[in-house]
Amino acid sequence: MDLYKIYKLLLDHFGEQGWWPTTKEGEYKPEHRGEKPKVEKERLEIVVGAILTQNTSWKNVEKAIENLNRKGLMDIHKLNHIDKKDLARLIRSSGYYNQKAQRIKDFVSFVIDKYEGKLENLFSLDIESLRNELLSIKGIGKETADSMILYSALKPIFVIDAYTKRIMERLGITKDKDYDQLQRIFMESLPKDQKIFAEYHALLVRLGKEYCKKREPRCKDCPLRKLCKYPKSMV
DNA sequence: TACCAGGTCCTCG
């Protein structure tokens, strides 16, 4: 199956997604706006959001990010200095708040210790080194690292998440593939283009949320129904 | 009520 063809079908059906949501200057709530992050604060917000959204709905993360923005805390050094309990309280809505507060703190202290507190320095590494650096931080796994690389550092890497795995299996393209195998399949089938990787992943999430849901998938109206092998696709 | 949501770490066999 041609993954690029699937991409075009999704793009035709949903249109451009404008990932990742970011907050404009003077505002507090992150939105899909179809613009790449420009300033350091936007890049940091994506990094923080990537940690906060681990196994959690984005809606719950939005509130947490808004809290941090309203307090003016979306800043590496401020996040480094804030008391962990206070941080946990602010991000409570995103769940696992004690773990996530620790993970955010581990991340910012890492950037301060090794990269002068500037994401720009960390992100100037080549893609392999950057990924290894991110993965060495406790609490940052493959998906979180790759989300940071793709959406914040703006380098071409394909993000695999639960939606992607489910959709690929239901389509009948893969079965029991692990993260690295799935990622390889996408990256070897598509142009190495940050914009395409970003948009594709966003489209898969959209499809997973609205059609290829875990329970009660809406196969009848699914934009991919003609090429899908999901047993229950005729429901 | 139970399940799900843009995972990761740790432990055990």
Add this chain to the structure above:
DNA sequence: CGAGGACATGGT
């Protein structure tokens, strides 16, 4: 290695 549990809130 891979399975299984812990981490936690908010929506359906």
